[in-house]
Amino acid sequence: MKPFLATTAVGLMAATLAGSALAGALSPEEQIETRQAGYTFMGWNMGKIKASLQGDYDADQVKAAANAIAAIANSGMGALYGPGTDKDVGDVKTRVKPELFENMQDVGKLAGDFKTAADNLAEAAAGGDAGAVKTAFGDLGQACKACHKKYRADD
């Protein structure tokens, strides 16, 4: 039996490794870093839109920024909240509250609102009307805050 068991074990391990590779699986650290990268990059683009609304409106820049936010929002970031990402991992810190992982239905609703708001902003930006962008930008900010308030540690 030994060879069979050994073969099976190796086979299982190979299958698991292949499965991880095929799924593009990230370690918990990588998941935390990648979701933070997404938020950082969205934050930069939010800042550009805010600056445009407060100064000279740059329609092309706003459109590009809103597209980046919407595409990131719709990229499936939920996959970056896997097991083991509910707390700091070594030097990789996270501000997420453990409560997020216990309220997935609520989080799913907030995430849906966020994607809708991001899509609305991209649509408004494509239209080029600064007033519509301002409204959609405010709505997106509220959608961000709704989740931060409940599930980010320092909000």
Added chain:
Amino acid sequence: MKPFLATTAVGLMAATLAGSALAGALSPEEQIETRQAGYTFMGWNMGKIKASLQGDYDADQVKAAANAIAAIANSGMGALYGPGTDKDVGDVKTRVKPELFENMQDVGKLAGDFKTAADNLAEAAAGGDAGAVKTAFGDLGQACKACHKKYRADD
């Protein structure tokens, strides 16, 4: 004169601060962190597309991932290579070679090729044909490498 000078100095400082805020200006550290966030997030999405091409093709996931890459590529990342971002800033490390900042015309061409390749990938992904995605994905990988080879320190 003192009150006038003082007022002028305060006025200038206020104008400078407002100017920075309006431009959404980031410190060199923030520029480095934000551009790295963009590359990290694109890298995650490249990984998902690669996994889909190697395993069961998930057309929706590939489309979302390609959209994220294209939108990030077209978000104006050139603004994140400002003065002072050509070397490490404190704890914020960068792998960029100083040569990048001395060859802006070449960098502009490479960046243009990268955006074109990212747009082509998004278009192929929208079409849903895995073969077309594979070709466009390979082309985008080459466009990434072309810049890394010349301007990233460890390539």
